[in-house]
Amino acid sequence: MPAAADAEVMPVAHFENNRDLMFGVAYRVLGSVTDAEDVVQEAWLRWHRVDHSMVADPQSFLVQVSTRLALDRLRRAKARREAYVGPWLPEPLPTQPDTEEHAEMTDSVSIAMMVVLETLTPLERVVFVLREAFEFSFADIAGVLDRSEPAVRQMARRARGHVRRRQPRFRHDRAVRKQATERFLAACLGADIKALLDVLAPEVTLWIDGNGRRGAAKSPVQGALKVSRMLAHGIQWVLAPLVAGGSILDVNGGPAAVITAAGLPVAVVVVDIDPATDRISHIWIIANQDKLGGIDGEYADVGIAASAGHGAAVEERQRS
Structure with missing residues (x-):
């Protein structure tokens, strides 16, 4: 040359x-x-x-x-x-x-x-x-x-x-984190409070980045019952009319849940696990649409179903 x-x-x-x-x-x-x-x-x-x-x-x-x-x-x-x-x-x-x-x-x-x-x-x-x-x-x-x-x-x-x-205590076991994320996503999609309570630690803390989006809490929410009710309500009254779905994607070095509505990503959910109980101790939800441009649908796993036993509330909302 x-x-x-x-x-x-x-x-x-x-x-x-x-x-x-x-x-x-x-x-x-x-x-x-x-x-x-x-x-x-x-x-x-x-x-x-x-x-x-x-x-x-x-x-x-x-x-x-x-x-x-x-x-x-x-x-x-x-x-x-x-x-x-x-x-x-x-x-x-x-x-x-x-x-x-x-x-x-x-x-x-x-x-x-x-x-x-x-x-x-x-x-x-x-x-x-x-x-x-x-x-x-x-x-x-x-x-x-x-x-x-x-x-x-x-x-x-x-x-x-x-x-x-x-820095929160971090569970490095990828299989445990992925399983907990899948269970959490299924419970969210089903607006299933009981299933959420089964997977959440009692003192779980939830942060939602929505930059003023309707339904997004403006401060951290703590406690399994409060968090589960807020998540179930969000699915029932915000996403269910748009046909919510979900998948698992690797984000920032670990499994994350991608929640979609009408086929488009509306939130990325990352959880952290309490190593003593294998329950979810921290939840971060990125729902600001300006931050979801890199989520292109090439998910690691697809077709996460809603948890069994939910149905009625979501289906009633979709029919009304």
Whole structure:
């Protein structure tokens, strides 16, 4: 290959080789697939304009650019999220079923972890992501953020302690989580309060990200009976007239329920399991339609049926 052509191809190859890394950092920093994709695109524009002969380490350069872009976006987004109607939850990221060797990386992108990361300051979040999820050295992180290494170490220690205090206990057994998610989805579709009570922990907490959508609670709901009644009511009076359905999709490294109405996704539901009882202890529902663009119907499993013994209330609502 002529030298001139090689000079053009290599920068593209460097960028493509690091695209997943840049997206992974940006998504964990921002909690938004759309914003992370925008960061990668903007990083490409800057990479395209730079004098590549002056870049000694393309990966370091690209990570630095994309991280700083993500940090700037996060700082601007903080004010908007404070004015958000109800809980703000991450945009769900469709993923491949996790494997044992990727369990640690999966934890860093789980909905439970992403919710905790939202409580960090922007700088703490970036430091935590680069250090804990991608194992960057403190010296490298200091270079990315233009901070001293001692300052970065202090931020990392503060962020790690904050996360450890707030992260819910997480059940890693994928089969248990998937089974609980399937039972939960069937009970929801059937508006079956008894079946919901069977699968929910007594002190279960529910968050719904609807950004003001009708029927979406504007604050967390706690307690199995309150949560089950709210979910059953939502299916009966909001979704049942539109012929609700559901499937299982791998989201953020684990099984999630996708609820559909008239064939279109209206919510993604992620649950966490109490490891002592194998019952659902946390429920996160993303029902903001602006965050469901990546849910394209390519589900891992299809045709989750409503739980047995429900029927009457939903069918009566559909007939009326």
